[in-house]
Amino acid sequence: MPTSHARAERAALAELLRVLGPDAPTLCEGWTTRDLAAHLVIRERRPDSAPGIMFEALAGHTEKVRLRQAAKPYEQTVRLVADGPPRLSVFGIPGVDAAANTMEYFIHLEDVRRAQPGGAEPRELDPALTEILWKRAVGSSRIALRGVPVGVALRRTDTGPDERPRTIHKGTPVVTLSGHPGELLLYLFGRKDRARVDLDGDPAAIDTLRTARTGL
Structure with missing residues (x-):
């Protein structure tokens, strides 16, 4: 079975997070690689935190959940990013990962690549x-x-x-x-x-x- 683009972008981002460690900058204002990795994990594994991504009134709860995840060992958080959504997650439904995560992981991979010293050139994409x-x-x-x-x-x-x-x-x-x-x-x-x-x-x-x- 061929690897989907969402999975390929996820794998590339997870590897880059491992290489750079938890304190590297990203283009997400105020977030290091640790913060970004925690965001990706709770997005797929804590559905109660999802509304706060879109609605400012609920953002406080989302941030509390994200900070709790960010406080855990970085290697564990990155492993969860690489593993992908659990089967019971909505993102685990066949087709949803590709539909919802291709753009998400493309953007966040570039958030990390282009924030590093010297930046990074655009990739040649499939x-x-x-x-x-x-x-x-x-x-x-x-x-x-x-x-x-x-x-x-x-x-x-x-x-x-x-x-x-x-x-x-x-x-x-x-x-x-x-x-x-x-x-x-x-x-x-x-x-x-x-x-x-x-x-x-x-x-x-x-x-x-x-x-x-x-x-x-």
Whole structure:
């Protein structure tokens, strides 16, 4: 049975967490590798903490659960990341891991890679993974861009210069983001300073998008 992209990204992230240890920086503000690993574990193993990821009123409980996990031995936490969701987790349902975790683990692997001294160049991605990331970038726009007061269009650059922009968020004026699907996804989910993306449009609208909160 071939390894899914979600599993491949998970395995690569778990190995990098092992290599770097618990105190390496990440692009998640205020989080070290220990903090990120704890987040990934409770996301899959503590469903009671999940609502706090989306809803600020419940974030306190989520953070308490995460901190308890982060206080455990780092090697144990990373092992749980590598092992994946338990069978009784919703993420253990066939198909859910690929649907819910491909984007999650791609983004967090880049969070760790690009936060290290000197940064890291974008990886050369499997074309099938690239297509998944493109679909996630388009499909997640309602969540990622909620509250953004300007229009947003995406133009992928991996398919040639004639690719037309695709509007994903209504508003005026429109800012067009151009880049590889993986880079566009990173930009939409708040990794703006590290994503290799070009922005075109009205300068004031570009500034608005750059400073707006995007992602979860």
